[in-house]
Amino acid sequence: MAGSYEGPGDYIGHHLTNLKVATGEGGFWTVHLDTVITSWVLGALGFGFLWLVSRKVTAGVPSKVQAFFELLYEFCDNQIKDIFHGDRRFVVGLGITVFVWVFLMNAMKFLPVDFIAKGFEAVGINYWKPVATADVNTTLALALSVIGLVIFFSFKAKGFGGYMHELFCTPFGSNPILWPFNFLFQLIELVSKPLSLALRLFGNMYAGEIIFLLIALLSIGGLFGVGAGAILHAGWAIFHLLVVPLQAFIFMMLTAVYLALAHESH
Amino acid sequence: MNINMTLLLQALGFAIFIFFTVKFVLPPLAAAIEGRRRQIADGLAEAEKGKAALFTAQKEADKIIAEAKARAAEIVAQAEKERTATIEASKNEARAAGERERAMAAEEIAQLSVKAKEELRDRVAELAVAGAKRILAREINPQVHADLLAQLKAEL
Numbered sequence: 001m002a003g004s005y006e007g008p009g010d011y012i013g014h015h016l017t018n019l020k021v022a023t024g025e026g027g028f029w030t031v032h033l034d035t036v037i038t039s040w041v042l043g044a045l046g047f048g049f050l051w052l053v054s055r056k057v058t059a060g061v062p063s064k065v066q067a068f069f070e071l072l073y074e075f076c077d078n079q080i081k082d083i084f085h086g087d088r089r090f091v092v093g094l095g096i097t098v099f100v101w102v103f104l105m106n107a108m109k110f111l112p113v114d115f116i117a118k119g120f121e122a123v124g125i126n127y128w129k130p131v132a133t134a135d136v137n138t139t140l141a142l143a144l145s146v147i148g149l150v151i152f153f154s155f156k157a158k159g160f161g162g163y164m165h166e167l168f169c170t171p172f173g174s175n176p177i178l179w180p181f182n183f184l185f186q187l188i189e190l191v192s193k194p195l196s197l198a199l200r201l202f203g204n205m206y207a208g209e210i211i212f213l214l215i216a217l218l219s220i221g222g223l224f225g226v227g228a229g230a231i232l233h234a235g236w237a238i239f240h241l242l243v244v245p246l247q248a249f250i251f252m253m254l255t256a257v258y259l260a261l262a263h264e265s266h
Numbered sequence: 267m268n269i270n271m272t273l274l275l276q277a278l279g280f281a282i283f284i285f286f287t288v289k290f291v292l293p294p295l296a297a298a299i300e301g302r303r304r305q306i307a308d309g310l311a312e313a314e315k316g317k318a319a320l321f322t323a324q325k326e327a328d329k330i331i332a333e334a335k336a337r338a339a340e341i342v343a344q345a346e347k348e349r350t351a352t353i354e355a356s357k358n359e360a361r362a363a364g365e366r367e368r369a370m371a372a373e374e375i376a377q378l379s380v381k382a383k384e385e386l387r388d389r390v391a392e393l394a395v396a397g398a399k400r401i402l403a404r405e406i407n408p409q410v411h412a413d414l415l416a417q418l419k420a421e422l
Contacts, residue, residue: 023271032272039276043283047291054294059301066298073295089296093288101283132276137269141276145284
């Protein structure tokens with residue numbers, strides 16, 4: 001399987017390389033086309049499907065698809081109801097968006113690694129990393145968006161003065177000498193939130209991919225390797241039945257928690 | 267870990283999906299769930315009201331039945347009374363009729379007895395006259411009395 005590669009390292013490296021397109025000078029202007037296309041297509045499919053379902057919803061006896069959607073909605077709504085007080089319609093919408101999108105992107109892990117690589121190779125595309133959440137750009141984009149919303153909500157709930165007061169006067173006290181320390185502390189908190197969101201998801205997905213690739217490499221060892229690899233792959237995939245939704249759920253819950261913290265005035 | 271333009275594109279995609287979900291996907295569903303919740307609440311309230319109405323109706327029915335029972339008992343008592351009264355009346359009437367009959371019979375008996383006495387008296391007078399006649403016939407000398415008899419014949 002890894003025959004056309006120079007070695008295991010090359011094989012893994014290849015599978016973890018994004019399809020890059022440069023849109024300008026310098027490294028920053030590179031776009032990971034595979035990440036963007038996979039995630040946008042998945043998002044369009046997922047949310048388009050939910051939209052189609054939501055156009056036919058009825059307050060009467062729900063269809064099975066509607067019941068499933070309602071299950072998802074009620075699940076997110078109940079989780080968020082417990083932590084976010086006040087008008088939570090936007091937060092629930094955000095939570096469902098996060099959960100569904102992250103779940104779909106994570107779920108690409110279930111596709112066998114080489115099916116995708118070989119498939120795209122067949123049409124002349126040499127690099128295609130299917131799991132968009134194993135690209136730190138995606139997770140960081142989500143996390144930074146969430147933190148943007150946290151800052152926006154803080155201003156909205158506390159007002160400019162209130163938020164400034166919180167930034168400079170907590171947690172140590174309102175003495176002017178303590179202002180820099182307070183602000184430093186708050187800044188660390190503000191930076192650590194998106195980093196913890198982004199790196200947790202990215203780390204999980206990236207490491208999971210590496211394990212999948214290592215298992216795939218077992219097939220170098222002949223028939224026995226293929227058999228062992230199949231069993232191990234199945235086991236790791238079954239484990240990901242838990243990891244994939246769990247990571248999506250954690251991302252959603254932390255999003256709601258951060259927004260609830262921002263929304264609550266102290 | 268190279269951060270680049272992809273991040274901005276993903277953030278843009280995220281924003282679009284959030285907007286789409288919040289604006290178009292969730293409101294109909296939330297409205298449907300809310301509508302169903304209201305329907306269920308209304309249904310429960312209706313059921314509660316129906317139960318209360320049933321309770322009232324049951325009480326009303328019980329009252330009416332009790333009233334009807336009382337009325338029936340009254341009617342039965344009334345009828346009983348009337349029956350007794352009627353029986354008493356007919357008894358009295360019958361007794362009165364019997365009394366009258368007896369009185370009439372007694373009167374007739376009395377009349378008959380008077381009549382019989384009179385007849386008897388007449389017969390006694392006749393017998394007395396006959397007896398007297400026989401006594402006289404023996405005592406009277408027809409010659410002595412012939413003038414008298416002749417006188418009587420003449421007068422006839």
